[in-house]
Amino acid sequence: MYQIIKKNSQTNLKKIYLHSISRKHMILSFYKYFFVNDPKKLLNLIKIKLEKKNILGRIYISEEGINALISIPIIQYKYIKHFFKNINKNTKRMYMNYTIEDKKIAFWDLKIIFKKQIVSNKIKNFSFYGRNQGIYLNAWLVNKYFFDPNCIFLDMRNSYEYEIGHFSNAMTLPAQTFREQLEKLPKYLDLHKNKKIIMYCTGGIRCEKSTALLKYYGFPHVYHIYGGILSYIKQVKKYNLPNYFKGKIFVFDARLSEKITDDILSKCMNCQKYTDRVHINCFNDFCHRLFIQCRTCSIKLNSCCCLTCKNTLYK
Ligand SMILES: [Zn+2]
Ligand SMILES: [Zn+2]
Incomplete structure (x- = not known):
């Protein structure tokens, strides 16, 4: 399941420190499906170019394209944008989404990884290079x-x-x-x-x-x-249009969620009451289920997802 904090090596800690003192950050997310002839070569190029750039997050490269979610110092935005838009002719018009980050650290390391698919689906006999989407x-x-x-x-x-x-x-x-x-x-x-x-x-x-x-x-x-x-x-x-997306949006960094409207759509898994609290993992490590729990139930169950998990933990 989804876990945020992982053990960090000394180099990572140093990276996080350097990242955190470089004042203003932004989170950049982008992807592009295109045929990558030599993914390992592209991966190395990105590694070499970005290694000293004070970036955290993750970048996936595969034969079918690129997918990235990274936190960068704002002053590097132009460089990074230009770099990724020019790694291939197909990425020239790639849409790049960004949010300006508040003080919180969003990532704990930088991973540049080769993957079989940039979004795993493992569907057999369905090859896809972005030719025929909706x-x-x-x-x-x-x-x-x-x-x-x-x-x-x-x-x-x-x-x-x-x-x-x-x-x-x-x-x-x-x-x-x-x-x-x-x-x-x-x-x-x-x-x-x-x-x-x-x-x-x-x-x-x-x-x-x-x-x-x-x-x-x-x-x-x-x-x-x-x-x-x-x-x-x-x-x-x-454009000042009405917004029909309600509630919060789950983000895949340490912030966990971003509030879009004040509506509360989530319910406590135990008592079904509406609650504004964020997801937690069941306190029983053998279960580790990701779920939402209200304050009352959390106290009652010691942040476990159910009585069984609580009882096995405190036996
Ligand atoms: Zn509850
Ligand atoms: Zn549990």
Whole structure:
């Protein structure tokens, strides 16, 4: 499951220290699907160029493209942006999302890793290089389709992300992994085959694949939100549009979540009361389940997810 803090080597600690004293940071997230002829070569190039650049986070390289979530000092923004936009002709027009970070440290190390896929789906016989995905929607169109009964909104994130915030009309696809979601997808949506299917995820990367898969299965009207929820929120603010995304958004760094609206959508797993608290891991390490718990239940169960976990812990 999801864990934040890992043991750190001396070099990492030094990196974190240098990062934290370099005043203002921003979190940059971007991805691009394109055919990478020699992923190891690209990986080395990035390592060499960025090693001394005071960056934390993670960058995944694979034969199918690049996926990155990094924290950088603001003064390096121009350099980093220019560097990644020029690593390949396909990345020239890549959308890069950024948020200005408050004082908190968002990452504890820098990982530049080779992966088989930049977003793991492990679907057999479904090769994908971004050729045939759905149609992109900007925030204005998202809002237009929001009230259209002929449209189905589908949240492609994990259930713990959906739990704390989503578009109020969105369906979610119950599954443990992205792979499982993709496998269930065509059957799950079969009833709505002729409707407009509008998919979204945090930054848009999952929907590059999920929309392509749906089209592969013959769905005629497949759309996805350009740049995901992150970009939708930015556009809504910039152009003063109504915002139909409610609650909080789960972010994959040490901040855990970012508040979008004051609405509280999440419930305590134990008593089902609405609660504003963030996800925790079950205090029983053998369980370690990620869940939401209200203060009262947390005291009652010593931050365990259930009585069994609590009892085995304090036997
Ligand atoms: Zn409770
Ligand atoms: Zn537990």
